[in-house]
Amino acid sequence: MRIKPLHYGLLVLALFWGVIGGAMASNLWVTKQSLPPVGTVTSTEEIKGWMTLEQIGETLSLPTPEVIRRLGLPPESDPNKKLKDLAAEQGKTPDQLKEGLLDHK
Structure with missing residues (x-):
């Protein structure tokens, strides 16, 4: 056959x-990656380079200006830019930017 x-x-x-x-x-x-549930992030490992500053703020229940401040970025940073792109502009890795995100005072 x-x-x-x-x-x-x-x-x-x-x-x-x-x-x-x-x-x-x-x-x-x-x-397509999904955001971690709000309030469940306990380490910076859960914050990914593809996330925008607004998405990081939503995930951590923080206003975007506070996220920008904790990451050590200029206040005029675009909240719709991805973390990995902002890190490249600063000459750093996303992990270096995220260091002070959760334990910043």
């Missing part, structure tokens, strides 16, 4: 999308 090329192609596509769909449905394939 010979499989027709059209049927073979459709089978390959169905398997391809079936694997991807199954992985996404089971949360094994994540294309």
